Amino acid sequence: MASFPNIYSHRRVADAATKPCEICYKPSTSVLVTPENKDFFFVCPGHLKDRGFCSPIIDEAAVAARKKKEMEAEVERVKKEFEEKQKKKKEKEKEREKKEKEKSKDKDKKDDDKEDNIDEEKKSSEEPPPVEEEPRVFALARTFFQQRIDKKRNAEIARRNRERLQNPNLFPQVPKGFP
Structure with missing residues (x-):
C-alpha cells in the first residue's frame, strides 16, 4: 500500500452525518x-487548535496576496476620504465667503464643529472589524x-x-488415492 501525504484539509459535514471524534469520541461534524x-477521520474543532495534535499549513502566497489586496483597498479608501475632505474644504471656503458677507461669524464656528463631529462618527462606524479565518489545511503530528498509516496498513x-x-x-486438497 502506498503511503499518503501528511496534508489534511478541514471540511464540515451536515449535523445529521456526525460521527465520533477519533480522539475523544464526542460527536463531531469536522x-x-x-x-x-x-x-x-472525524475530529473535534478544539483538537485542531492543539499544537500537539496538528499544525496549520499556511500558504504564504495566498497570505501575501490577501495582504496586498487589503492594502490596495485601504489606499483607495484613504484616497476617497482625502478627495471628500478636499471637496468639503472648498465648499466650506465658499460658504465662509458668503457668510463673511453676511458677517455672522459666531454661527459659522458652531456649525463647522458640529459637521466635523458627525463626519468623525460616520468614519468610525463604517470600518468593519477584520475577520480572522481559520486555517483549512493541517499537518498531523508525527505520532498521530x-x-x-498503521491503521490503513492493518x-x-x-x-x-x-x-x-x-x-x-x-x-491443500484431500488425498484421493489409497495409501
Whole structure:
C-alpha cells in the first residue's frame, strides 16, 4: 500500500452525518481529509487548535496576496476620504465667503464643529472589524500521522487475508488415492 501525504484539509459535514471524534469520541461534524481522499477521520474543532495534535499549513502566497489586496483597498479608501475632505474644504471656503458677507461669524464656528463631529462618527462606524479565518489545511503530528498509516496498513492486510481465506485453492486438497 502506498503511503499518503501528511496534508489534511478541514471540511464540515451536515449535523445529521456526525460521527465520533477519533480522539475523544464526542460527536463531531469536522472532518480531516487527505487531498486524494485516501484517508479521512472525524475530529473535534478544539483538537485542531492543539499544537500537539496538528499544525496549520499556511500558504504564504495566498497570505501575501490577501495582504496586498487589503492594502490596495485601504489606499483607495484613504484616497476617497482625502478627495471628500478636499471637496468639503472648498465648499466650506465658499460658504465662509458668503457668510463673511453676511458677517455672522459666531454661527459659522458652531456649525463647522458640529459637521466635523458627525463626519468623525460616520468614519468610525463604517470600518468593519477584520475577520480572522481559520486555517483549512493541517499537518498531523508525527505520532498521530504514524497511527493513521498503521491503521490503513492493518486494514489493507486484513482485507487481503479475508480474500485469501475465501479462495478455495489456498488450502491443500484431500488425498484421493489409497495409501
